[in-house]
Amino acid sequence: MSTEVPARTRAKAAPKSPRQMPGRESADRKLVTQGRWASVLLLPTLILLAVVIIYPVVNAIIMSFQNDAGLSSSGFFVQGGFAGVDNYVHWLAQQCNGVSCPPGTLGSQFWGAMATTFLFTVATVVLETVLGFWMAIIMARSFRGRSVIRAAVLVPWAIPTAVTAKLWFFIFAFQGIANTLFNTHILWTGSEWPARWAIIISDTWKTTPFMALLILAGLQLIPDEVYEAAKVDGASSFQRFTQITLPLVRPALMVAILFRVLDALRMYDLPAIMTQGANNTTTLSILVVDQIRQGFNSAAALSTITFLVIFIVAFIFVRFLGANAVGAATSSGKK
């Protein structure tokens, strides 16, 4: 029922047969009518996105320049009101009321959380890219039962992250199957590096399929003839991989990596459920959520910083590494 409109709009957008308006003039007029229709059709989406995203973000930016009313950490009552960049200084310099934040307070965790977030991002994305590439190459081959593999990789992807977290929490329990299988006695979620590895492994399990499928889609765009020609010319399988597969799959690969990096930078569910951020597994998202109940405005400043970090990383990817997500999405050939 909702799809009924496209047909109707189409009829209204181009009601006349092209013969009646020949040449350039008709093309121009067509563009104008199409533009008008496009804005009508796009308006609901853009308004809704403005309400659910731009309004809260602007709100958060305004809040981030306000003081949190209430007791300060040194015991004085602080009035609300304009705070300038105090909230930002509080996080970036880890300063609480002019002195550096005492250990254990949220304020003292900013750079640690930043480092953890980037550690998780780099570790998971590297693992997922390597593993995903390997899976994609296997899935691109033709063999009996290939569709079974393609269906199976969708299973981790479909499982909610919260369930994934609980499942791996169980696997990594002290008496759990991971310790039993490898005959180890590691307190996985109880100390720093095991906890981090537990989170990295869980995330890799959950999201490698997505990566593999995106890379596979890129691999399938490479025509077989290119490989055959290279084989005839005597290229080894390694040469074929580095000289043909890698360069040709690069656009799809970069977009996949961009998606995953941006997703990993906002990682929340896995560490929040598996460790509650203990043992230095607090990511930026967890720190924001922890801060919300201690002061909105300070949390707003932190979420703005998080947003900016993600924005800058995305910008670097698109601008310098050529991850052309928009170009891939619009067929207009603008590159």
Added chain:
Amino acid sequence: MSAATATTSRTVSVPERRPKKYDWALTRTYIAAVIILAWCLAPFYWMVVTAFRDVGYTFDPTFFFTHVTMDNFRTVFDTSLGNHFAQNLLNSFIVAGVTTVVALLVGVFAAYALARLNFRFKFAVMGFILGASMFPGVALVTPLFQLFTNIGWMGTYQALIIPDISFALPLTVYTLTSFFREMPWELEESARIDGCTQGQAFRKVILPLAAPATFTTAILAFISAWNEFLIASQLSSDQTKTVTVAIASFAGSQPHVEPYTAVMAAGTIVTIPLVVLVLVFQRKIVAGLTAGAVK
């Protein structure tokens, strides 16, 4: 779509010569395939095995189903420990369902415009929508937490649905646009020339073509909203708590003892419908997932 066509064409093209000696490459492929299969399915299998296992044998490492019981599923729906799993399931259905319907009803127009019409700023609009889909949920939670507290919306369904729109709508527009772009729209014209009315052309040609794409997009949007955790964990109350939040904080009979088997049972209940859905519509979902990322 292109993925599916490429698949079939390649499957057909390969077995052209009979290998005389043993095919080691194929063997290696099969070994790799088994490893992938095990890596993807073993944890999921372990969840299901544990869900059906007697709580006394929680850490039994036996690979097969042993000590099978339905007790864990009874525990999941038992409300005496303070869990309200049935209510949570209903909440998730309401939130994810409404989010999906709203995103589709609004997004289908935008997708049509982006796929079919030429206009200025198309590139910018697509960039904005893509950017929106990558937006960190945590940047919404803080201002919305305060806003919803002020206007008394905490613990209402709209407090969960509105932020969910922020990722479901861009996802819908993005996926539908790439599906629509690959549809053979000329067929509508052809149907008109062959004497169909506008309505018939729509009913008999466009609708059957667009329905699978729209349905697949709906599945993707529904799964993304169903799996959402961060927003729901902050903006829901006991009455509107969704399943993901409930599973994360599932209460056992003894404090400080994690009710692993019950949690695995709850996870199985939440996951099985999704897995079935995904396996049934595998092809379409893969096409939807990778749509737009490659071109």
